Amino acid sequence: MAANNAKQEKSRQVFSNNLSSRCECDEQAPYCRNCKYRRVNCSFLSQWSQTPSFKPPTHSRLQPCQPSNETQQNSFLPSGLSTISPPTTCAHNRSPLLQQLELMHHYATTSFACFSDYEAYRSVWQITVPQEAQSYPFLMHIILAISALHICHLRDSDHRKGSYKELARAHYHDAVVAFRSTVSQITRSNSSAVFAFSHLTIYFAFGSSKFSVNNGRMEDPIGELLDVLLLLRTAMEALRSSWDSLVDGPLAMLLQRGPTITDRRYLPLDIAEGLELMEQFYHSLPLTRDAHATPHETYQVAIQQLWDSFVMAETKRKDWSMALRFPIIFSEQTLLSWKRRDPIGLVLLAHFCVLLCRAPARWWADGWAEQVIDAVSRSLDERWRHAIAWPMKIIGMNLQDSDLNSANGNSFH
Incomplete structure (x- = not known):
């Protein structure tokens, strides 16, 4: 019984800085297990009618939040990604407090492992990041958002899937609003929270393809990937100025590379051959004199x-930071x-997607590489399409299938 009480107290402390009301017992309603067992009045009932200060919005249509004059310097979040999709209804019929406890429990027991590419990272994502979130509501909201999105993914065939999708949208929206209203610049004190927020926001942006009404099929996979990569580049650029603070901070473990x-001798033969074919194809192209075209040297460097x-x-232990290195540089x-x-x-983009295919399997990245490579193949005519034969092979697609698919769509000539 003493151990059980200690666990309850620890759970309450996690949310003490983010919730205006605090339960004195277990979280189940209308009676918690302990009070019901002891046959005493549950103190949770006296707070049931109170309005929590930490509440997902219930607006039928939420517009993207624009930064105030005070926060105009903050360009971390591109305006196009200020919201993934506005929340429409309040998910579940339970109190926001119970929702938050459920989402945090799921994050601390399950979701955090999806971001821990190495064993040494587990305690950082499971313990340190939630501790940082106690002082920064924007980080707390993005944790709850991605936890709800993960539950939505796990319960794909469950009739309650839609309610978790709405929770994910609501908490993501609140995270963006809180970030833009409180972070005018990255400082030594908030740099670790912003760093964790940037990671989780990028993972959420990937995972938000689950919101598609076409069973996870994106309408414009290329455009949606570019939006995520723009978010990634913007976040990393903003964090570079605070790198010294991060190295000395609680999340320093995540920076060790x-x-x-x-x-190139370290590459497996199939990868080396695939990249060599791409490079040979590029060098076989005539130089363009179009003033608006991308310079030849730009592609060589890329x-x-x-x-x-x-x-x-390939030479380091596989993780997503390596897979996403190219879009940053x-x-x-x-x-x-x-x-x-x-x-x-687009040929270059398709080959980059092979990196995504070879990265560790993660629920939030399911289908991205395949959909983008397929979209690229549909956008190119036959001459260009042969240049992505290797990426197409990686996703189990051949040129004949691509030729048939592209016959019904537009292509570049």
Whole structure:
């Protein structure tokens, strides 16, 4: 009984900085297990009618929150990603307090493991990050958002799936609002919370493809991936100025990467051959004189960076930071070529998706690489499509299938 009481007290302390009301017993309603067993009045009942201060919005339509004048300097979140999709209804018929306890319990027992590529990272994501969240509501909300999204994924065939989807949207929206209203700049004190927030926001952006009405099929996989990569680049650029603070902070373990290795001899033969074919195809193309085209040198540098990223991903223990290294280091011109859907740029994008395929399997990344490569194949004509034969093979697709699929869609010529 003493051990049980200690666990209850620890659970209450986690939310003490984020909730205005506090339960004096177990969290089940209308009576907690202990009070029901002892046949005493449950103190939770006296607080049942109180309005919690930490409540998901119930608006029928929420507009993206714009930063105030005080926070205009904060460009961490691109305006296009201020909300994934506005929440529409209040999920569940239970109190927000019980919802939050359920989501935090799920995060601390299950969801955190999805971000722990190494055993040494587990305590950071399971314990340290929630501790940081006690002082930063934006971090607490994004933790609850991704926990709800994970439950939604696990209960794919459950009739209650929609309610968790709404919870995920609501907490994500609250996370963005809280971040933009409280973080005007990254400081030594908030850098660790912002770092964790950036990671979870990126994972949530990947996982939000689950919100698609087409059973997880995205309408524009290329455009949606570019949105996530833009968020990633913006976040990493903002955090660079606070790197010294992060190295000395509680999340320093997540920054340890080891030496940079870029020797191509370390690559498996199939990867080396696939990248060599891409490079040979690129060098076989005539130089363009179009003033609006991406410079030849830009693609040369990007191809070299992609080679290096593959080597890094293969020579180190596999994790998602290595898989997402390439989008952080390539130039703005490369990103623009992807936005314009330039054929050469799309060929490069398809090969980058092979990195995503080879990264550790994660629920929030399910289907992304396959959908983007398929979308690229549909966007290119036959001449260009042969240049992505290797990425297509990786996802189990051949050129004949692609030719049939693209016959019903548009392609670049």
